[in-house]
Amino acid sequence: MHPALIAFIVIAGLAIIYFALAIKIVKHAHAYTVERLGKYRRTMESGIHLIIPFVDRISNRISLKEQVADFPPQPVITKDNVTMHIDTVVYYKVTDPKLYTYGVEHPRSALENLTATTLRNIVGDLELDETLTSRDTVNAKLCVILDQATDPWGIKVNRVELKNILPPKDIQDAMEKQMRAERERREAILKAEGEKRSSILVAEGEKASAILRAEAKKEALITEAEGQATAIRMIIDAHPDQAYVTLQSFEALKALAKGNATKIVVPTDIANISGLVTAMSEVSNMPETPVKKTTVTKTIIKKDND
Numbered sequence: 001m002h003p004a005l006i007a008f009i010v011i012a013g014l015a016i017i018y019f020a021l022a023i024k025i026v027k028h029a030h031a032y033t034v035e036r037l038g039k040y041r042r043t044m045e046s047g048i049h050l051i052i053p054f055v056d057r058i059s060n061r062i063s064l065k066e067q068v069a070d071f072p073p074q075p076v077i078t079k080d081n082v083t084m085h086i087d088t089v090v091y092y093k094v095t096d097p098k099l100y101t102y103g104v105e106h107p108r109s110a111l112e113n114l115t116a117t118t119l120r121n122i123v124g125d126l127e128l129d130e131t132l133t134s135r136d137t138v139n140a141k142l143c144v145i146l147d148q149a150t151d152p153w154g155i156k157v158n159r160v161e162l163k164n165i166l167p168p169k170d171i172q173d174a175m176e177k178q179m180r181a182e183r184e185r186r187e188a189i190l191k192a193e194g195e196k197r198s199s200i201l202v203a204e205g206e207k208a209s210a211i212l213r214a215e216a217k218k219e220a221l222i223t224e225a226e227g228q229a230t231a232i233r234m235i236i237d238a239h240p241d242q243a244y245v246t247l248q249s250f251e252a253l254k255a256l257a258k259g260n261a262t263k264i265v266v267p268t269d270i271a272n273i274s275g276l277v278t279a280m281s282e283v284s285n286m287p288e289t290p291v292k293k294t295t296v297t298k299t300i301i302k303k304d305n306d
Helices: 002-024 097-102 107-123 126-131 134-150 169-238 242-255 273-285
Strands: 023-026 030-036 039-044 047-052 056-063 067-070 074-077 083-094 156-166 263-267 298-304
Touching: 002 023, 002 039, 030 097, 039 097, 056 074, 056 097, 067 107, 097 134, 107 134, 107 156, 107 242, 126 134, 134 156
Parallel strands: none
Antiparallel strands: 023 047, 030 039, 030 056, 067 083, 074 083, 083 156, 263 298
């Protein structure tokens, strides 16, 4: 092979390698920091870029997506000298690749240590009960402080959450007993209120039932009285003859005979209705004594008591 052809092939190969090394493709939501001869040169965002091989180099490849840092539990002492362990979760995002690369050594480790020290300062001003019931307050304070402190590092802290708060074992036992007693107290109150309400409803039901029974009895008596009055009025308006009156007299006498009276006086002139009614009234009101004889001839019927 001709030496010139070999040289051309070598040069072409080197050119291909050179351009391959010079072309850099940055993925979406990523950024590369470029140094030239050891000095920061520029930041490459997503897309195609050219660098000078062997002169420029990529010093750091950075993700611009929001990241989640789950830090292990840290011992924290409260204002009332209770030691507890709290682990935190920090949501952050790189906003400046240059500051993130050159602002601090090991940014994630620095963020973890900053979170731990800031958490100790905040919880140290709170008592145990306040720490357990003020998570939102602690989260908000911690987020503001971390966001301000990490600005020189090119980091934006979006959110901080206290994942777990673990008091000592004896305090946990005491808290569980307190919670159990509170639940039992609430259960007793609810049960007493239910029984009270049930008693009230039963009493109201009985009252309403008694009122309805009394009203029903009243209506029945009124209806019965009105019916009797209507019947009497209809009889009077019909002007009954002597035969009807005599028949009704016998019916009244029959009903009277079924009563408890020991003696019944029957007039001889049973057709005389006025005399019959007078005799019946006297018999219903008289004591158990012999009937006084009158000038009218009478028949006496004796009836033994049951």
